[in-house]
Amino acid sequence: MRVKILVLAMIMAHLFAGGVMAGNSLKLYFDNSSFNLKLGEKKSIKLMADTGNVYLSGINLAVKFSTNIKVNSVTVHNNNFSTVTSAKTVNGEVVMVAYNMGKFTNQLPKGVVEIGSLEIEGVSVGQVDFSLSTNQMIGNDGANNIDYFGVNFVKPTVSVEAVTIPTPTGIIGNGKDGVLKFKVAFAGVTNGAACAVNWPVDVMVLENNGNSKTYSGIDLNNEREGQMLLTGINSKNNLAVFIKGPKHVQVKYAENNQNNFYNKPGGNIIVDSNPENTVVYNFTGYPLMAGDINRDGVVDGVDFSIVKSEVNKRTEGNDLASDLNGNCKLESQDLSLLMLAMKDKQEQLY
Numbered sequence: 001m002r003v004k005i006l007v008l009a010m011i012m013a014h015l016f017a018g019g020v021m022a023g024n025s026l027k028l029y030f031d032n033s034s035f036n037l038k039l040g041e042k043k044s045i046k047l048m049a050d051t052g053n054v055y056l057s058g059i060n061l062a063v064k065f066s067t068n069i070k071v072n073s074v075t076v077h078n079n080n081f082s083t084v085t086s087a088k089t090v091n092g093e094v095v096m097v098a099y100n101m102g103k104f105t106n107q108l109p110k111g112v113v114e115i116g117s118l119e120i121e122g123v124s125v126g127q128v129d130f131s132l133s134t135n136q137m138i139g140n141d142g143a144n145n146i147d148y149f150g151v152n153f154v155k156p157t158v159s160v161e162a163v164t165i166p167t168p169t170g171i172i173g174n175g176k177d178g179v180l181k182f183k184v185a186f187a188g189v190t191n192g193a194a195c196a197v198n199w200p201v202d203v204m205v206l207e208n209n210g211n212s213k214t215y216s217g218i219d220l221n222n223e224r225e226g227q228m229l230l231t232g233i234n235s236k237n238n239l240a241v242f243i244k245g246p247k248h249v250q251v252k253y254a255e256n257n258q259n260n261f262y263n264k265p266g267g268n269i270i271v272d273s274n275p276e277n278t279v280v281y282n283f284t285g286y287p288l289m290a291g292d293i294n295r296d297g298v299v300d301g302v303d304f305s306i307v308k309s310e311v312n313k314r315t316e317g318n319d320l321a322s323d324l325n326g327n328c329k330l331e332s333q334d335l336s337l338l339m340l341a342m343k344d345k346q347e348q349l350y
């Protein structure tokens with residue numbers, strides 16, 4: 001179909017064409033030949049052509065790219081082409097089809113020509129591969145000879161990198177309040193899950209006498225370790241800690257190396273005002289359960305319907321609310337995690 005349109009365009013653009021010759025080579029490249037993209041970062045890049053001395057009359061291009069980026073928008077430069085029949089992403093390829101009609105040869109673009117631009121977004125870590133799966137370009141040498149360009153595609157070097165959170169430089173004690181250090185795991189999230197970065201937690205600390213304090217938005221480092229100064233908590237021992245992730249139900253932790261539900265009141269967490277004397281409580285054996293996407297304290301049908309409506313919109317990206325295992329995709333594993341949490345349903349409150 002595209003080929004037919006192009007042939008038509010070619011005939012229209014070269015009504016007085018003298019003949020067909022092939023061989024002139026054209027360079028196709030992006031205006032930015034080498035750059036890094038952070039996960040979730042968006043960037044506009046221009047697709048350029050250097051046609052040399054030949055006038056450009058039509059293009060039929062499909063640019064393939066690896067799945068660690070997605071293309072949010074495609075435009076073909078409409079000053080350089082009178083008619084654009086395709087500027088979109090089809091099955092993971094950017095398809096650009098355009099031609100010039102009703103123009104004299106000397107009105108056609110030549111030399112360094114902007115073909116169009118793409119907005120790309122980093123969705124998973126790694127080197128991005130670009131290739132041309134369709135590369136038909138048609139020109140005119142000025143003597144009305146139709147010219148099929150040989151296309152020399154210069155691939156850009158683009159890599160998507162993780163957003164790294166610097167390791168906290170350790171809490172400095174104030175000589176009075178306890179310092180809590182802990183390490184957690186998120187259910188279903190494996191090491192290196194590209195979209196499970198920057199997931200802060202809310203931590204409630206409960207004293208034996210019932211006094212409690214909630215500390216919101218505690219940042220974790222890449223090992224999912226957090227540190228905090230327990231201002232407002234008087235006891236240094238018999239503490240229980242309740243931790244809630246950004247899409248997780250609250251889980252109670254009450255002892256080091258806990259690997260199951262703690263089914264008793266109170267707790268055995270001990271802190272010290274000297275950060276040097278404080279152990280890192282390891283709670284990774286009992287991961288935080290995911291599924292409370294709307295953060296109302298329960299995993300239920302409402303969360304399930306949020307997943308359903310999100311899946312209908314898109315299934316890849318770095319800011320998917322329902323991406324419970326943090327791999328930048330919505331798939332059955334996310335639903336399994338939600339179902340698993342639904343069995344427990346409620347946050348652990350005592």
Ligand SMILES: [Ca+2]
Nearest residue numbers: 292294296298
């Ligand atoms: Ca919920």
Ligand SMILES: [Ca+2]
Nearest residue numbers: 323325327329
């Ligand atoms: Ca996922």
